[in-house]
Amino acid sequence: MILELDCGNSFIKWRVLKASHSAVFAEGVVDSDVALLGSLHSLTGLSLQHCRLVSVRAQEETNRLAGVLVAAFGVSISCAAPSREMAGVRNGYEDYARLGLDRWLAMLGGFQLASGACLVLDFGTAATADFITADGEHLGGFICPGMPLMRNQLRTHTRKIRYDDVAAERALESLVPGRTTAQAVERGCTLMLRGFAQSQLELARSYWGEDFSVFLTGGDAELVADALPGARFVPDLVFVGLAMACPLS
DSSP states (O other): OOEEEOOOOOOOEEEEETTTTTTEEEEEEEEEEHHHHHHHHHTOOOOEEEEEEOOOOOOHHHHHHHHHHHHOOOOOOEOOOOOSSTTTEOOSSSSGSSHHHHHHHHHHHHHHHHSSSSSEEEEEEEEEEEEEESBBBHHHHHHEOOOOHHHHHHHOTTTTTOOHHHHHHTTTTOOSOOOOHHHHHHHHHHHHHHHHHHHHHHHHHHTTTTOOOEEEEEEEETTTTTGGOEEEEOOHHHHHHHHHHHHHH
């Protein structure tokens, strides 16, 4: 079995594949290394041989997690690394190593699935957009605060903004003007994300007309999905790219 990890700024997304045919054996999202180990140890029939991971965390944190996994499961570990070019995609950053690895892998996955020009939108802690031409040239991208950052900044720096997760979930039942603080904040932040996504779509159209694919990924992608008709939601897009960057055969 193969353990795949996407170690983001706030959470670790994981899944276990049956090595023989790449079917998903188990998957989940956790908020710590300890919770990851707990989730894995709870799986009946787990037999890990390999692990491949991508991390945007500090190298020390990543190395510590890798060491824990080797000690617990005896797995061989392969970590995604920055690259100027891979799988037909050319990194567009002036300093290629500064491009976030999660963005890079999502681009690899999107380009492979599109077989042509594509716009890759990732809505996690940050919201990102990346543009890849039909011949694999990465034109660059944009980064802005995602839903968690916007929400937490308002809660932290505005004294009267206080509400719980249940209120936040209920607030998104519609996008009409809010009549409570939770509704006003959640709907306002959601509309900002949707506006960001729509502006990226318009920019892509200015480059390629209608001859391109749009991919959505990340934990909050569903908040903008209906504002982008025709976009393809691929929750595991980073894992698609991870398999390309860290082949096991």
